[in-house]
Amino acid sequence: MPRSSLSPISSNLPDGAERRALQLLVVDDDATQRRLITVAAKQAGHEVTVAPSVADAIEKLRAARFDCVTLDLVLEDGDGVDVLREMASAKFAGSVIVISGMDGKRRSAARSFARSVGIELQSLPKPLDLAALRISLANLGKTAMGLPAIHTWGGVATDAIVERHRA
Numbered sequence: 754m755p756r757s758s759l760s761p762i763s764s765n766l767p768d769g770a771e772r773r774a775l776q777l778l779v780v781d782d783d784a785t786q787r788r789l790i791t792v793a794a795k796q797a798g799h800e801v802t803v804a805p806s807v808a809d810a811i812e813k814l815r816a817a818r819f820d821c822v823t824l825d826l827v828l829e830d831g832d833g834v835d836v837l838r839e840m841a842s843a844k845f846a847g848s849v850i851v852i853s854g855m856d857g858k859r860r861s862a863a864r865s866f867a868r869s870v871g872i873e874l875q876s877l878p879k880p881l882d883l884a885a886l887r888i889s890l891a892n893l894g895k896t897a898m899g900l901p902a903i904h905t906w907g908g909v910a911t912d913a914i915v916e917r918h919r920a
Contacts, residue, residue, distance in 0.1 A: 775799040775893055776818060780810040780836060781825040781852070786881065790823050790852065793883050797890055807831035811839045819847055821893050823886075826853040826863060834863060841870035848872075850889050854879035 777799050781787045784805075791801045802817065804810035807830050814822075814836075822840070826833035833851065840849070849872055851863050860876040867874035877885050 775820040775890065777801050778804060778810065778813055778819040778822045780804045780822060780833070782806060782829045783825070786825070786852070786879070789881060790886065793886055794890060797887060799890065807835050810836045814839060814843060814845070821848050821850065823850045823852050826851060826855050826859060834866060837863065837867050837872060840872055845872055848893055849874040851876045852879060852881055
């Protein structure tokens with residue numbers, strides 16, 4: 754992928770406000786998808802850790818704090834919902850963006866499960882629309898700082914995210 758295909762997101766923060774980089778965990782067993790998400794997130798100024806499997810994701814979630822997890826639902830060693838269960842038991846306080854080629858019903862079921870255990874989840878289909886990912890990450894970055902989201906995407910309840918990050 755040419756480096757010039759992605760440009761940094763401009764920030765419309767108030768004067769004196771500094772944008773905080775999100776700590777992002779990218780969970781996907783497809784190396785191309787991991788790289789695409791990683792490059793887009795880093796160019797937007799975020800810190801990225803990658804996990805190619807359920808086991809690796811769970812290990813990384815136990816070892817570090819993340820603001821956001823991008824999560825594929827179908828992984829070689831299990832299901833993305835297994836990662837959501839671990840996040841729920843660990844009282845994960847960040848947000849999740851499911852990025853999956855599964856049909857809308859499966860992504861919706863994952864969203865319902867996540868919300869039932871107190872995790873805010875957005876869903877983006879594959880092939881990944883980089884503009885949608887950038888909007889989602891920009892919203893999370895702004896809400897983490899207590900600023901209003903610039904857009905909504907995939908039925909995100911931004912008020913819940915704001916309250917979780919302020920707590």
